[in-house]
Amino acid sequence: MSTATYGLQDIKKELQHLSGLQIAELCLRLARHKKENKELLAYLLFESDNQADFVEKVKAEAGFMFSQLPVRSYEAAKYLRKILRLISKYTKFMASKEAEINLLSNFCTNYIQYADRRTSYKPLRLILIRQVEKIRTSIGKLHEDLQLDFTNEYNAMLDDAEKKLSWFNKSGYLL
Structure with a gap:
């Protein structure tokens, strides 16, 4: 015997x-x-009234996690996925595209700074590529004024990635 599941409207x-x-x-x-x-x-109850502070706390927590990033590629990929789960959980809580873009941009910036630049481990590389694609599609869904603000930051991040990561080619990701 299974219990009936009710829709959100019924519960409301x-x-x-x-x-x-x-x-x-x-x-x-x-x-x-x-x-x-x-x-x-x-x-x-406690954090939703000041979303900017909450985003900064999440950035700080993710930054600390990046400083603990393992050296070996396999373990680093697992750890990066753990950081992404944390970020996705908090972006789900906030339900804000701007906050999601902000946190994912911070993730990519930290990735560029802390991840092994010479690695040939494809899953480790794909983590960055997927996040860059996610940021690009999220920026496209924003209002035009916000798109311009985030586009400049996004393109600067792509320039930095191309300079520091020999395997990264920004031409496929530009806005």
Whole structure:
């Protein structure tokens, strides 16, 4: 026997009929079951009012993780994926394309600075390439005024990548 799953609209209608105390109890119960639910609730309660500070905290945490990057290519690729999971979790919490672009640009900048530049390990290279492509498509979805701001930073990052990484060719990624 399986339980029925209800859509978001059904849940929203039902929540409108509950009191504030009952909703608080439901939120606490949700937070008990999964760590990510607890982290999302903590973000919404304590951090969502100042998104810029939260982005800076995430950048600092990712920067610290980059400073701990292993030397061997296989382990470095695993560790970079771990950093990307952290970034994607927080961008999901913020639900902001600007914050996502900001964090991914910071990731790429740190990658250029800390990752092994001479590596021929293809998965390690593809991590950067995928993030550059993700930034490019995200910039395309923004309002025109914001696109211009992010495009200059993006192209500067591509120039830096091409200078420091012999295997990187920026021509396929320019905006």
